[in-house]
Amino acid sequence: MHPPRHHDVTFDATSDDKGHFVLKLDKPLPGTLTVEAEGFLPRKLQVQAPASGLRVALEAGATVRGTVTSSDGAPVHDVDVTLVKQDVKVDPVTSENLESEGRTAFAGSTEEDSHFTIQGVPPGAYAVWLRANTGGYERQVPERVEVRGSETVELALHLDLDGRIAGVVVDAKGQPLAGVTLDAHALSGTASDFHSYTPVSVKTGPDGRFVLEPLARDTDYELEPQKPGYAMPRPPEEPMPDEDDDTTTPGEVRERVERWMRSQEDPKVVAHTGNLAVRIVLASQGRITGRLVKGNGAPITRFSVNDEPVRDPRGAFTVFVEEPGLEHLTFQVPGHALTQRDVKVPPGRDVDLGEVRIDTGHTVRGRVVDDATGRPLAGVDLSLRLPRDAVKAEDVAEQENEDLMGYDGFSSFLDATTGPDGTFTLPAVEARPYLLSAQLRDSDYADLQRTLGPTEDTVELRLVGETRLEVWVTDAQGQPYNGMVSARLTGSFETTNNLSSGDGRTFFRDLEPGEYLVGIRHGNEEHAVPYKTVRVEPHRVTRLELQLLPKGATVTVRWGERGAQGQALLLPGSMPLPRSDEERQQLQRTALDTDSPSNDRWLNVAPGPYTLVVLHHLGGGKWAYHRQDVTVGTGDTQEVVVPTIQW
Structure with a gap:
């Protein structure tokens, strides 16, 4: 119900x-x-x-029944037959399926004798889809079904699954690779009536050879090889196209961009059914080997590496890497310290760590309290991670940008939560520096980070109030309003802009204490945008409410007898004149948007103090400025008279 x-x-x-x-x-x-x-x-x-x-x-609804056979009449079993209702009613405004509460698809499966039955089908027109659970694809057939009342409709459908693809997988030296998993995905047809489904999968034998069957006849398949520590070689990467190159046409630029985007894709192998001579080359990406031992040299026979369980009488382990570069290893042994190692793996090379020794380590215990009162804080989340400088600087430098995206050595690896008495205990770790973080969610406390010494095992963390500004914006009717909110420190040219979180609230964190001018970014809206001055106190949450006004003034510049003498900027609050090009650019970004080509008229300006600045370019990178204070009133229109300026 x-x-x-x-x-x-x-x-x-x-x-x-x-x-x-x-x-x-x-x-x-x-x-x-x-x-x-x-x-x-x-x-x-x-x-x-x-x-x-x-x-x-x-x-009782209609019944659709029938058979699925191959072209020569042989039964085809384990095939799903799905009827998809056509002409489903759609809301013209929201595009919502108006029949979403009723079924629009009905399915059955073929038995050993190729027969299928679908019952309880409502009246209407249906498209027919065949899904081959052993053929790795799904296809819409030409047949359409029209059912009425409780009639029975007979269908005779055909599907040929006698296709096959065969070949061999070798390494970069041409040697066969055994144990490679190959998945075959049927590719979409040009008529958009054919798309991939569960892939056909097989493993290569000792000679590296494979046979994929049964596959759909006369169909293209993408073959996806998978073997730990191996990958298909990538072609030389195309250089990033220069879209500002004046020597190339727009068409040439588009072609270069498309070629560059294709070079970023993973290599693909596509084969047509009937191709029995496919050759796939996989290149070794490298691996890490070693032995895990106790402090006295005795092997550890049961452990995990990067959450993968290992059992070996000698304590031996092998880690295959997905791509060369910096690899982070985490060793876990019951009753011993969580141990981590960073290893740089050159392309196609194996790295042997020899013996990795693990000891019992030390636990980290502590307490979290309120800095002002000393009261213990419950429910504080603690996390431990390695500091950024824990990895060799030269390794990080060579692995910058996207190459470090897959590196998880800087992620937190141990977590705990304080109890009612504010205490916590972290499991045993090895002796090395760590970064301990504390956070009390949905509170007025600031997050805290503290460096732990290599053997430090007892710590007290004191949380202070967060320096935070919360701005709640409502429209003229008092409903939450979402937009870009700006906060500018008095006397500064730099503005911090944050988007509201969806309920009209915007949060500013890590602000320097001081006096701020806060408002909604002006963009010629159909309402007036007020600005307010608020003082942000250290280690406190400051809350401010802003309500949009239904209408503001139209402010226009009236120039002197020489006419317009530069670019006019209208800025909320009191602004000093810029002393550098950077401050001039910040001033221009902070100014209210204008609706006139001459940049001397602003709509819906809320009452309050403003600064009018006129910029005049003297040439040679030099600028001259004129500044005057403006107070906008509550009237519908207001003129700002700018006297003739002697530049």
């Missing part, structure tokens, strides 16, 4: 062998009772709960 749409609550029940059912609801309410049974058409009733003695009669 479904209540009206504005309630997201559903109550369910199943009828017994006599057809009786009981729905238990929390309270009386109206709703839609939906009754569904296999082989029958669903029925919906509007009911008012509580109710009893309901009698619901279901009508």
